[in-house]
Amino acid sequence: xxxxxxxxxxxxxxxxxxxxxxxxxxxxxxxxxxxxxxxxxxxxxxxxxxxxxxxxxxxxxxxxxxxxxxxxxxxxxxxxxxxxxxxxxxxxxxxxxxxxxxxxxxxxxxxxxxxxxxxxxxxxxxxxxxxxxxxxxxxxxxxxxxxxxxxxxxxxxxxxxxxxxxxxxxxxxxxxxxxxxxxxxxxxxxxxxxxxxxxxxxxxxxxxxxxxxxxxxxxxxxxxxxxxxxxxxxxxxxxxxxxxxxxxxxxxxxxxxxxxxxxxxxxxxxxxxxxxxxxxxxxxxxxxxxxxxxxxxxxxxxxxxxxxxxxxxxxxxxxxxxxxxxxxxxxxxxxxxxxxxxxxxxxxxxxxxxxxxxxxxxxxxxxxxxxxxxxxxxxxxxxxxxxxxxxxxxxxxxxxxxxxxxxxxxxxxxxxxxxxxxxxxxxxxxxxxxxxxxxxxxxxxxxxxxxxxxxxxxxxxxxxxxxxxxxxxxxxxxxxxxxxxxxxxxxxxxxxxxxxxxxxxxxxxx
Numbered sequence: 001x002x003x004x005x006x007x008x009x010x011x012x013x014x015x016x017x018x019x020x021x022x023x024x025x026x027x028x029x030x031x032x033x034x035x036x037x038x039x040x041x042x043x044x045x046x047x048x049x050x051x052x053x054x055x056x057x058x059x060x061x062x063x064x065x066x067x068x069x070x071x072x073x074x075x076x077x078x079x080x081x082x083x084x085x086x087x088x089x090x091x092x093x094x095x096x097x098x099x100x101x102x103x104x105x106x107x108x109x110x111x112x113x114x115x116x117x118x119x120x121x122x123x124x125x126x127x128x129x130x131x132x133x134x135x136x137x138x139x140x141x142x143x144x145x146x147x148x149x150x151x152x153x154x155x156x157x158x159x160x161x162x163x164x165x166x167x168x169x170x171x172x173x174x175x176x177x178x179x180x181x182x183x184x185x186x187x188x189x190x191x192x193x194x195x196x197x198x199x200x201x202x203x204x205x206x207x208x209x210x211x212x213x214x215x216x217x218x219x220x221x222x223x224x225x226x227x228x229x230x231x232x233x234x235x236x237x238x239x240x241x242x243x244x245x246x247x248x249x250x251x252x253x254x255x256x257x258x259x260x261x262x263x264x265x266x267x268x269x270x271x272x273x274x275x276x277x278x279x280x281x282x283x284x285x286x287x288x289x290x291x292x293x294x295x296x297x298x299x300x301x302x303x304x305x306x307x308x309x310x311x312x313x314x315x316x317x318x319x320x321x322x323x324x325x326x327x328x329x330x331x332x333x334x335x336x337x338x339x340x341x342x343x344x345x346x347x348x349x350x351x352x353x354x355x356x357x358x359x360x361x362x363x364x365x366x367x368x369x370x371x372x373x374x375x376x377x378x379x380x381x382x383x384x385x386x387x388x389x390x391x392x393x394x395x396x397x398x399x400x401x402x403x404x405x406x407x408x409x410x411x412x413x414x415x416x417x418x419x420x421x422x423x424x425x426x427x428x429x430x431x432x433x434x435x436x437x438x439x440x441x442x443x444x445x446x447x448x449x450x451x452x453x454x455x456x457x458x459x460x461x462x463x464x465x466x467x468x469x470x471x472x473x474x475x476x477x478x479x480x481x482x483x484x485x486x487x488x489x490x491x492x493x494x495x496x497x498x499x500x501x502x503x504x505x506x507x508x509x510x
Contacts, residue, residue, distance in 0.1 A: 117143035145170030172197035265291035322372030
C-alpha cells in the first residue's frame with residue numbers, strides 16, 4: 001500500500017481540495033454503541049482532527065519565495081515541504097520545467113515524484129502523461145484520479161488495460177464511492193481488478209457497502225477494507241466478523257482476530273475493553289489483552305510497567321515485560337536489562353514452556369513460545385551481550401538448562417569471538433564454562449586456528465566425546481603430519497593419546 005496519505009494531507013492543507021469535506025463522523029451502529037469520531041484515513045479530502053468546513057479555522061494564504069533554481073539546489077530531505085508550497089501557485093510550464101530536472105535524479109523520492117504528479121494532473125493531466133513517458137505512467141494516472149475519477153476512467157478505458165488497473169487503484173483510494181456507483185460501467189473482464197483495489201485500501205467511508213459488493217462478486221476480503229470498517233464502526237466490524245465465521249473462511253490471507261483487535265486497541269481502546277469483559281477465556285481473549293497492553297505501552301509506559309508488575313500469571317507477565325523491553329532496547333539498554341531480569345523472575349521458563357495434554361490412553365507434550373520474548377532477548381543480546389549471558393545462563397534446569405546458552409553463545413562467538421572468549425574465561429561454574437568454551441573451540445577450528453582450538457579443547461570434559469580428537473580430525477583433513485606431531489608432543493595421558501591415535505588411524509583408513 002502506497003504511503004501517499006501524508007502528501008495528500010499536505011495538499012489538502014494547502015487548499016488544493018478546498019471543495020471537499022475535511023472531516024466526517026463515524027456512523028452509530030444500530031444499537032447505538034458506535035461513537036462519533038474524526039476519521040484518520042488516507043482520503044484526499046480529509047484532515048484528521050479538524051472541524052467541519054463551516055467551523056474550520058481560516059489560515060492566511062502563504063506564498064513561496066522559491067524559484068526553480070533554489071528548489072533544484074535542495075536535497076530531498078529539505079525539498080518536500082518547500083516544493084509543496086511552491087506547487088500551489090506554479091504554472092503548468094513551471095511544473096514541467098522542474099520535472100525535467102528532477103526526473104534525471106537516479107535516486108529520486110517516490111513521495112516527491114507523486115507530489116509533482118498530483119499537482120501537474122490538477123492543471124493538465126494529458127500533458128503530464130505525455131511528458132513523463134511510460135516509466136512513470138502508473139503514478140501519473142494514479143494522481144489524475146484524485147482530481148477527476150470520471151475523466152481518468154473514461155480516458156483509461158480506451159487504452160492499455162494496465163493503465164485502467166492503475167486508475168482503479170487510485171479511484172479506490174481517493175473515491176471508492178465513485179467506483180461502487182459506476183461498477184457496472186467497468187468492462188467485465190476488468191472488474192476483478194477493480195474489486196481487488198476496493199478491498200485493498202483502508203480509506204473507504206462506507207466500507208459495509210464495499211464489503212457487500214465484494215461478497216456479491218465472490219471476492220475474498222482483504223485487510224484494508226476491514227480496517228476501514230473497524231475505524232468507522234468497530235462494533236459493526238465485530239458483528240460482520242461473527243456473521244462471516246463459516247467454513248468458507250474469508251480471512252485466509254490474514255488473521256482476522258489479530259487485525260480487528262490491534263486496530264480497535266489503537267483507535268477504540270474503550271470498545272475493546274468492553275468487548276474483553278464479554279469474551280470467555282481462551283486464545284481470542286489473550287490476543288485482546290495483548291493488543292490493549294501494546295497500546296498502553298505506547299500511550300503510557302509507566303502505567304504499562306505497573307500493570308506488568310501486578311500480573312500474577314507468569315506467561316502473561318513475561319509477554320508484557322517483553323513488550324515493554326522491546327521499546328527500550330535501542331534507547332535505554334540498561335533499563336531494558338532490568339526489564340529482562342523482571343521478566344525471568346516472573347517466568348523463569350519464558351524461553352520454552354512445556355504443556356502436557358493428557359488423553360484417556362495417552363499424553364503428548366507441546367512447546368509453547370511466549371510472544372515477544374525471543375525477539376526482545378535477541379535484540380538485548382546485540383546491545384549487552386555479557387550482561388545478557390550472565391542473566392540467562394543459569395535460568396533453566398534439567399533438559400532445557402543449555403537452551404539460552406547454546407543460542408546466544410553461538411551468535412556472540414560468531415559476532416565477536418575475542419569478547420566472548422573473555423566472558424567464558426570469567427566463568428567459575430565448571431558446567432557453564434565447559435558448555436560455553438565448546439563454542440570458542442568450534443569457532444577457532446572452523447577458522448583453521450587448530451592449535452588455539454586445541455588449547456581450549458584440552459580444558460573440556462572428555463567423558464562423552466573427546467573434543468581434542470574432533471579438532472585433530474578437522475586439522476588432519478588439511479595436513480596429515482601436523483596433527484600427529486601435536487598429539488605425540490602433547491602432555492595428554494598415554495591412554496587418551498592411544499584412543500585418539502586409534503581413531504585417527506581408522507579415519508585415515510576409511
